[in-house]
Structure formats: structure tokens, C-alpha cells
Amino acid sequence: MREVAVIGCGMTRFGELWEKSFRDIFVEAALKAIDDAGVDHLDSLYVGTMTSGLFVGQEHVGALMADYLGVAPVPAVRVESACCSGGMALRLGFFDIASGNSDIVLIGGVEKMTDGADVTYALATAADQEYEVYQGVTFPGLYAMIARAHMHQYGTTRKQLAHVAVKNHHNGSLNPHAQFQNEITVEQVIGATMVAHPLTVLDSSPVSDGAACVVLASSDVAKKLKKPLIKIVSSSAATDALALHQREDITTLKAVKHAAESAYKMAGLKPTDIQLAEVHDCFTIAEICIVEELGFVKKGKGGEFTEKGETALEGSIPVNTSGGLKAKGHPVGATGVAQAVEIVEQLRGNAGKRQVKNATIGLTQNMGGSGASSVVHIFKKES
Amino acid sequence: MIGIVGYGSYLPRYRIKVEDIAHQWGKDPETIKRGLLLKEKTVPGIDEDTITISVEAARNALKRAGIDPREIGAVYVGSESHPYAVKPSGTVVAEALGIVPDVHIADYEFACKAGTEAMFVSYSLVKADLMKYAMGIGSDTSQGAPGDALEFSASAGGSAFIFGKENVVAEVLETYSYATDTPDFWRREGAFYPLHGGRFTGQPAYFKHIIGAGQAILEKSGFKPSEFAYAIFHMPNGKFPLTVGKKLGFKKEQLEPGWIVPLMGNTYSGSSPTGFSATLDVSKPGELILLVSFGSGAGSDAFIFKVTERINEVRDRAEKVKDMLENNRIYLDYGQYAKFRGKIIMAE
Amino acid sequence: MPSPRYWRETPQRYRLEAAKCKQCGKISFPPRLVCLGCGNKDFDTVKLSDKGKIVTFTTICVAPTQFTEEAPYSIAIVELSDGVRFTTQVVDCTPEDLEIGKPVKIVFRKIQEEDKTGIICYGYKAVLT
Numbered sequence: 001m002r003e004v005a006v007i008g009c010g011m012t013r014f015g016e017l018w019e020k021s022f023r024d025i026f027v028e029a030a031l032k033a034i035d036d037a038g039v040d041h042l043d044s045l046y047v048g049t050m051t052s053g054l055f056v057g058q059e060h061v062g063a064l065m066a067d068y069l070g071v072a073p074v075p076a077v078r079v080e081s082a083c084c085s086g087g088m089a090l091r092l093g094f095f096d097i098a099s100g101n102s103d104i105v106l107i108g109g110v111e112k113m114t115d116g117a118d119v120t121y122a123l124a125t126a127a128d129q130e131y132e133v134y135q136g137v138t139f140p141g142l143y144a145m146i147a148r149a150h151m152h153q154y155g156t157t158r159k160q161l162a163h164v165a166v167k168n169h170h171n172g173s174l175n176p177h178a179q180f181q182n183e184i185t186v187e188q189v190i191g192a193t194m195v196a197h198p199l200t201v202l203d204s205s206p207v208s209d210g211a212a213c214v215v216l217a218s219s220d221v222a223k224k225l226k227k228p229l230i231k232i233v234s235s236s237a238a239t240d241a242l243a244l245h246q247r248e249d250i251t252t253l254k255a256v257k258h259a260a261e262s263a264y265k266m267a268g269l270k271p272t273d274i275q276l277a278e279v280h281d282c283f284t285i286a287e288i289c290i291v292e293e294l295g296f297v298k299k300g301k302g303g304e305f306t307e308k309g310e311t312a313l314e315g316s317i318p319v320n321t322s323g324g325l326k327a328k329g330h331p332v333g334a335t336g337v338a339q340a341v342e343i344v345e346q347l348r349g350n351a352g353k354r355q356v357k358n359a360t361i362g363l364t365q366n367m368g369g370s371g372a373s374s375v376v377h378i379f380k381k382e383s
Numbered sequence: 384m385i386g387i388v389g390y391g392s393y394l395p396r397y398r399i400k401v402e403d404i405a406h407q408w409g410k411d412p413e414t415i416k417r418g419l420l421l422k423e424k425t426v427p428g429i430d431e432d433t434i435t436i437s438v439e440a441a442r443n444a445l446k447r448a449g450i451d452p453r454e455i456g457a458v459y460v461g462s463e464s465h466p467y468a469v470k471p472s473g474t475v476v477a478e479a480l481g482i483v484p485d486v487h488i489a490d491y492e493f494a495c496k497a498g499t500e501a502m503f504v505s506y507s508l509v510k511a512d513l514m515k516y517a518m519g520i521g522s523d524t525s526q527g528a529p530g531d532a533l534e535f536s537a538s539a540g541g542s543a544f545i546f547g548k549e550n551v552v553a554e555v556l557e558t559y560s561y562a563t564d565t566p567d568f569w570r571r572e573g574a575f576y577p578l579h580g581g582r583f584t585g586q587p588a589y590f591k592h593i594i595g596a597g598q599a600i601l602e603k604s605g606f607k608p609s610e611f612a613y614a615i616f617h618m619p620n621g622k623f624p625l626t627v628g629k630k631l632g633f634k635k636e637q638l639e640p641g642w643i644v645p646l647m648g649n650t651y652s653g654s655s656p657t658g659f660s661a662t663l664d665v666s667k668p669g670e671l672i673l674l675v676s677f678g679s680g681a682g683s684d685a686f687i688f689k690v691t692e693r694i695n696e697v698r699d700r701a702e703k704v705k706d707m708l709e710n711n712r713i714y715l716d717y718g719q720y721a722k723f724r725g726k727i728i729m730a731e
Numbered sequence: 732m733p734s735p736r737y738w739r740e741t742p743q744r745y746r747l748e749a750a751k752c753k754q755c756g757k758i759s760f761p762p763r764l765v766c767l768g769c770g771n772k773d774f775d776t777v778k779l780s781d782k783g784k785i786v787t788f789t790t791i792c793v794a795p796t797q798f799t800e801e802a803p804y805s806i807a808i809v810e811l812s813d814g815v816r817f818t819t820q821v822v823d824c825t826p827e828d829l830e831i832g833k834p835v836k837i838v839f840r841k842i843q844e845e846d847k848t849g850i851i852c853y854g855y856k857a858v859l860t
Contacts, residue, residue, distance in 0.1 A: 134842060134843070135818050138795060141789050250786065430820075467851070478746075479746060479853070
């Protein structure tokens with residue numbers, strides 16, 4: 001396999017982008033990434049989007065975006081794996097280059113969620129339609145059941161859950177691309193409008209529009225560019241039962257655990273080698289489970305770990321320096337690519353007020369549904 | 384011997400008190416409680432309808448019968464609140480019970496006597512030797528217009544009866560039906576609430592038909608009222624069945640176990656069948672029971688049953704009506720009730 | 732919900748029919764074509780128990796369109812006495828009544844409607860016992 005590097009990145013601001021269309025936000029992010037990379041052509045295009053068909057009535061997204069970006073006839077394909085569509089698109093682009101098929105690939109993630117669709121229903125299509133959604137389950141409901149089980153099994157507290165949101169809002173306040181750039185308190189999280197007991201609206205990532213793009217190239221191409229060389233040293237994905245009730249243990253995100261283990265193996269790294277991580281905090285409980293599955297802390301101790309500040313900007317392993325899905329926003333298909341954008345900016349030293357000092361190894365973890373699919377990438381800066 | 388081999392009922396847990404309905408419409412609850420002899424009524428949950436009530440009642444009947452559902456040759460659901468205008472309730476019920484596809488299914492409608500109709504035809508098919516078992520169900524989620532007198536009584540519940548020849552719990556000794564064309568109460572296709580002729584629903588409708596059927600079956604069978612342990616007459620309110628019982632020569636004690644209307648309300652097609660089910664719950668072998676339904680339009684079906692030894696074996700296999708009526712009640716206020724019953728106009 | 736998709740699942744939704752692996756005995760609900768326990772492809776049809784207990788639960792306050800009239804409503808993952816788990820609403824109770832481990836019984840209820848003129852979809856729900 002050939003070595004793969006990220007040579008360009010760009011994203012729109014995340015939020016309610018009333019003036020901009022689905023295709024426009026993608027093109028905006030893509031142009032930024034291409035400009036940042038300084039390339040004059042692409043060999044192929046991968047676009048992650050979860051459910052544009054339901055959100056804006058648009059499928060056939062690969063061709064649409066190639067057309068509007070003005071790169072047709074470059075081959076383009078839309079990639080879907082629910083909320084980790086973006087991460088999966090990145091993975092496919094990675095292999096396209098690693099295999100020697102392409103030299104320069106654009107990876108995009110995009111979602112337009114505010115155009116009036118029934119968002120709760122659209123997101124719920126990532127769960128088991130016949131045996132979860134049919135009964136009235138929602139995504140907050142599924143994560144609420146994980147939270148309840150985690151609290152019951154490990155003594156995780158309501159307050160510990162809130163700390164995830166408080167931390168991520170703090171990080172978001174330092175990120176100009178974030179949907180929410182305001183600080184919140186534990187009391188505000190707990191006292192906010194209930195969505196699915198025990199999770200409130202402030203435990204939940206928002207409904208967002210946004211797009212993010214990265215340009216990947218083979219190491220040989222990348223070395224010719226005068227930029228810090230950010231290599232993707234691992235790309236790993238895994239799956240689990242689609243329905244939460246079919247999992248062996250409700251609190252274990254096995255797909256995340258498997259993807260992480262093989263990612264560490266592929267890179268020859270250990271969890272302790274990771275200096276920062278962008279993870280899929282669609283709900284506060286998700287971040288607590290994920291830091292456990294990634295091996296940053298023992299199973300069951302994620303809440304305590306977060307409350308102690310270990311995952312804060314100045315903690316032992318800063319998690320979601322961008323503000324995460326919670327504060328930066330969660331335009332579903334864009335999220336996995338936006339995570340990569342944040343890690344690349346951090347490793348390049350461009351993260352401004354939220355910069356993690358001397359960061360050279362970062363990880364992204366993107367997840368679909370209630371954890372039935374997950375993808376993990378590890379990025380390493382070569383000096 | 385032909386008769387009932389299994390019986391079962393189901394009543395929703397939700398209730399509304401007469402006081403709450405009276406308060407909503409500025410009426411005096413005490414007058415209504417005295418006049419109609421009603422205290423509260425059952426209300427179907429937001430996810431309950433004639434079909435779900437029928438399934439639960441039928442499951443209880445199957446528990447008591449202890450038979451393989453696939454041996455049931457007919458499933459008949461009598462109701463005036465079938466969820467579909469076109470598409471049978473009975474197919475859902477039979478599918479849920481695992482009776483399909485070797486089964487005859489039909490829905491019945493004859494205002495409040497659709498349940499006993501289903502029972503009558505079930506009994507007849509077994510008697511004609513066309514099938515081993517047949518099940519008749521009377522079940523309703525009755526509608527009463529807001530502010531109408533009917534709103535104090537229209538309630539939800541149902542009962543199911545499996546007829547057969549082996550292990551009979553209550554033998555059918557006699558049947559009789561009485562019907563004329565009498566427009567005392569009706570609901571036109573597409574109309575949400577039924578309308579009625581006020582006092583015209585009394586003498587020329589309810590009383591004439593129940594007494595007509597009651598007297599005829601007594602005459603036909605040769606039994607005297609005093610020979611019956613119990614009698615059940617359709618219960619549109621608390622008062623009518625007591626009056627009709629007296630006129631036919633029955634004492635209040637004979638009516639007592641089946642006179643469940645003060646707590647249940649009028650479950651329309653499920654009314655007299657559930658009164659009968661409650662009576663079976665307390666009956667002893669050898670006892671005679673008279674059941675007379677009434678359906679507006681109008682008609683009455685009458686049955687005479689003789690309870691067998693088998694009752695002692697099956698009685699405790701399913702929940703009894705009295706326990707459903709008195710335990711685990713969840714009270715609604717009028718606003719919640721209006722929402723549950725679809726009486727609030729929602730955005731399209 | 733389109734009628735064929737609803738109709739196809741009726742044995743599961745109405746009667747709790749599951750597939751029991753002829754080789755390892757693992758019960759799949761809904762039935763699968765490949766056993767998750769051993770990879771075998773031969774099954775017997777079995778009917779699940781109607782009794783179980785709550786594994787975890789939530790009360791949904793923000794509901795999808797078809798369920799807004801019912802909100803807030805409770806949802807649980809229930810483990811039946813034969814070991815099978817599924818997701819179901821727990822009805823006829825308040826959120827405060829629910830606890831992990833509490834016993835439930837499975838009942839037959841209306842689940843959703845296409846709309847006021849469409850088909851009515853039925854299935855299983857749980858009630859506390």
C-alpha cells in the first residue's frame with residue numbers, strides 16, 4: 001500500500017445556513033480545500049452524505065457535486081453509512097490512493113438539515129426501521145437507553161454526562177466554524193428541555209447545515225508541496241448489530257472498539273500515543289462510551305474521566321477540541337470529514353486558541369446510528 | 384352438549400369520572416349519578432381500539448378454553464366502532480391469535496347487540512356441526528358526542544366467547560331473537576358521533592325489545608325468573624337494566640354480578656357480553672343464567688345458559704372482570720380524555 | 732408505512748414468531764436466514780414468551796410525527812423469559828413507574844397510523860405487571 005497524506009482542508013461554518021443550498025455548501029468547502037492543497041486537478045471524488053434524499057429530496061449526490069464543482073468527468077460517488085458517511089468517504093478515498101488507483105482525491109462530507117424535513121424521522125432511518133423505529137424509537141431515545149444502562153451498570157452520574165457538553169461548548173467557543181460559540185454550565189445542561197430521559201436538548205448535538213472537505217494525495221505528490229506532511233497512518237472500520245437491543249452489552253460500542261483496535265495495530269500505536277482525538281459525541285453519553293472503547297480509560301470510567309478534566313483542552317487527552325458534534329454542529333454526513341479537518345489543523349499548528357501544543361498524532365472516530373458502524377483514522381505529522 | 388368452552392374479557396385501565404364530564408359541561412354530577420346510576424367509565428388508551436381489545440379478550444378466552452387456536456373455525460367481531468369502514472377487524476384478530484388461514488371471518492354491526500349476534504352465529508355453526516369451535520366477540524370503543532348524555536356512559540371494553548362441544552363451561556339451553564325496524568339511535572356513514580331519539584330510545588326501543596325477547600325465551604324454555612341464579616340485560620346506563628329486570632320478574636340480587644355499568648359505563652357491543660363474563664366469574668356449576676342484549680335499530684338476542692362443573696377449572700386461568708374494573712385504574716381529566724378519544728382538532 | 736412492508740412482518744408483530752436454530756438452539760427475533768450463533772441456515776418457527784423484564788428504558792419527549800400525539804411515551808429494551816431482547820413501548824404507566832429489572836407483560840396494541848385515512852399498524856407493546 002502507498003502512503004497517503006492530507007494536503008488540503010476546508011469547511012463551511014456549521015449552523016443554520018438559510019441562504020445556502022445543499023450543493024453550494026459542498027462547493028464552498030471543496031474550493032477552500034482545493035485552494036489550500038494547491039492542486040490543479042482531481043482524480044476522483046467521494047462525497048459522504050447520510051440522507052439527502054429525505055432532507056432535500058436529492059440523491060445521485062456524487063454526480064451532482066462533481067458537476068457543480070466543475071470537475072466532471074472525474075469519477076464521483078456518494079458514500080453512505082448513516083452518521084459516519086463522511087468518515088467512510090474518507091476511508092474509501094484513502095484506499096483509492098493507497099491502492100495506486102488515484103494520486104489526488106477530494107473527500108467531501110455534506111448535509112443540509114434545515115430545509116423543513118422531519119429531522120427526527122430522517123435520522124431515525126439509521127436505526128432498525130422495522131424493529132426500532134416502528135415502535136417509536138428516536139436517536140435521542142436510543143442513546144438515552146445507553147445512558148440509563150451505563151448509569152445503572154457503572155454509576156455514571158447525570159452530572160458527568162453534562163460535563164461532556166460543558167467541555168465541548170467551551171472548545172466550541174474557541175472555534176470560529178462552530179455552530180455554538182457560547183459557554184454553558186452543568187446546571188443549564190441538566191435543566192434544559194428534556195428530549196429523551198435522562199438526556200436534555202443540551203446533551204444532544206444540534207440540527208445543522210454544513211460541509212467539510214479534505215484533499216488526499218499519495219506521499220510522493222504531497223512531498224512536492226511545501227507544507228507540513230500530515231499522513232493518514234490508519235484507516236479502520238467495523239460494524240455491529242444494527243438494533244441496539246441485539247448487542248451483547250448495551251453500554252459497549254463494539255464497532256468502535258474493533259475499529260480502534262485495528263487502527264492502533266495498523267499504525268503500530270497504543271491509546272497512550274494519541275495526543276488528541278475528535279470523537280462522535282452526538283449525545284454526551286456517546287463521548288463517555290467512546291473514550292472507553294478507544295482505550296483512553298477503563299470501561300465504565302468514562303464519566304469520571306471527563307468530570308476530572310482529562311479530556312479537556314489542557315487534560316491528558318484532549319477530546320473534541322473543535323467543540324465536537326455538540327458545539328461545532330452535526331451536519332450528519334459532514335461530521336466525519338470535519339473531524340479530519342480539525343485534526344489536520346491541530347497537527348499543522350493552525351488551531352488558534354484551541355491549539356493543543358506540540359501535537360503530532362491525532363485520531364478521529366466517526367460513528368453511524370447507535371453504534372452499528374464506526375470508522376477510525378489516525379493522523380501523524382511528519383517533521 | 385353445546386356451549387361456551389372458553390370466555391374472556393378485557394377492559395382498558397383508563398377511567399374518567401362522571402364528575403369530570405359534568406364539570407366540563409356545567410352539569411350537576413349528583414343529578415346524573417342519581418339519574419343514570421353511573422360513577423365512572425372506562426376509556427381506551429390512545430393505542431387501543433376495537434381490534435386490540437378483541438385480541439386481549441380473545442387471548443383470555445383461549446387461556447380458559449385451553450384449546451389449539453387453529454381448531455377455531457370462525458372468528459366474528461361485533462362492534463359499532465370497527466376501526467375501518469372497509470376492511471375487517473376480524474382478520475387482524477384471527478391473525479394475532481394464529482387462527483388463519485383455515486377460518487371464516489366476519490365483522491358484525493347492530494349497534495349494541497353486535498356482540499351477541501357474533502355469539503349467536505358462533506353457537507349456531509357449532510350446533511350445525513360445521514366446525515369444532517367458533518368464537519364470537521363483542522367489543523367497542525364507544526363514541527358519545529361532547530356534552531351529550533351519551534358521553535357519561537360511552538366506554539370501552541369487550542368479551543370473547545368460544546363455542547364448542549367438549550369441555551363446555553356453560554351449556555346453551557335456549558336462544559331467541561327479537562327485532563323490528565326502530566330508528567332510536569344511529570350513526571351515518573362518515574359521521575363521527577352517533578345521534579339518538581332521546582326518550583324514544585326508552586319505551587319503544589330498549590324496553591319493548593328486551594322485554595319482548597325476555598318474555599319469549601322464558602315462555603319457550605318454560606323456566607321461571609326465580610329458577611335463574613343470574614340475569615344480564617344490556618346496560619346503556621345503570622337504571623334501564625334494573626327497571627327491565629324488575630318488569631320481567633327478576634330480583635336485584637340476580638342482576639348484581641353482571642350489573643357492572645356503574646364502574647364500566649356502556650361498552651356498547653361489549654356491554655351485556657362483559658356483564659355475562661363477570662357473571663360467569665362468580666357462577667357455580669348447575670346455575671342458570673339469562674342474557675338479553677339490546678341493539679338500537681332495534682333488536683335483542685336472548686340466551687339461557689347452564690353452568691357446568693368445568694367452570695371451577697377454568698375460572699382462574701384469566702383475569703376476572705371485577706379485578707379489571709377495580710384494580711390499577713388510571714384516572715384522566717377531561718382534557719386528557721378528549722385527547723385520548725380524538726375529540727381535539729389537530730393540525731393536518 | 733407502506734402496506735406490504737407492514738404486512739410482511741405480521742407474524743413477528745402480532746404473534747411474536749421467531750426462528751430457533753436447529754443446530755445451536757439460538758433464537759433469532761426477527762427471524763434471520765443465517766444463525767448468528769453458529770452460521771446454520773435451518774430453523775424452526777417458535778413463539779416467544781409474553782413475559783419479560785426491562786433491561787433499559789427512556790421516555791421520549793420529542794417524538795417523530797407519527798407519535799407526537801402519544802408523547803411523552805416510554806420505550807424500553809425488554810428481555811423476554813426465553814432470552815430474546817427487543818425494543819418496545821411500555822404503556823399504561825408513568826415514566827416514574829419504570830425501573831431496570833421490572834417485570835413486564837407483552838400486549839397487543841396499535842403502534843402507528845399512516846395517517847387518518849391510511850392503514851392502521853398493530854403490534855406488541857409492554858405493560859408493567
